[in-house]
Amino acid sequence: MSLHQVCLQCIAFSAVALLTFAPAWATDGLRAVTKVYSGNRIKLQAQAAKAKDVRVRYIGVDVPQKGKLFFEFCRKANSALVERRRVRIQTDAVAVDAEGRQMVYVYVDQIFVNAELIKNGYGLVAAPDGNVQHRNFFLELEQEARKNRRGLWAFEDQSDEPYYVGSKSGKIFHRPTCSHVKGLAFDDRLIFRTKAEALSGGYRQDWRCCPLFKKPD
DSSP: OOHHHHHHHHHHHHHHSOOOOOOTTOOOOOEEEEEEOSSSEEEEOOSSTTOOOEEEEETTEEOOOTTSTTHHHHHHHHHHHHTTOEEEEEOOSOOBOTTSOEEEEEEETTEEHHHHHHHTTSSEEOOOOSOOTTHHHHHHHHHHHHHTTOGGGGGBOOSOOSOEEEETTTTEEEOTTOGGGGGSOGGGEEEESSHHHHHHTTOEEOTTTOSSBOOOO
């Protein structure tokens, strides 16, 4: 199955699937989406005159960065949900990431966008960052997406490497051949026997070596 076919199937599934409803307390005013950067980053129109538009990142959603495998796959899925739409946002315990972007939950009408992307396999659950309000729910959705081979999970690498190398500080894991492994301090390394062991420990994959997925045919 081609990447394009999987994308179309998952978008169709999303259209008929049970929607995740925005809670009553998500009461921020509607904001226009002016740009979709990636599978988890967008720009919102400023609320005040002469103010700058605001870049935000989705809480709990891990996607590849530009230039990495599956970047456009995830960006298009996000775009299909939010581009040229008016969204409602909500923050959690940690309001800003290390790059100064506001971290948010995003809602389009009654669709919880963060959850919808994970549910349909267009993003993974991000490593813990202090925002845990919906983390367990997101993990359940990821398991469901993996079980049903939705989105990215249609390209899951079913084989395991001899082992995987985790970074304790970064909470990510790599294939042993990943070039980034060489730069890890010895006391920052952790060895996992399988991908499942790394995931159960709360570690997320490094998109540079992509331990979870293989390149589409």
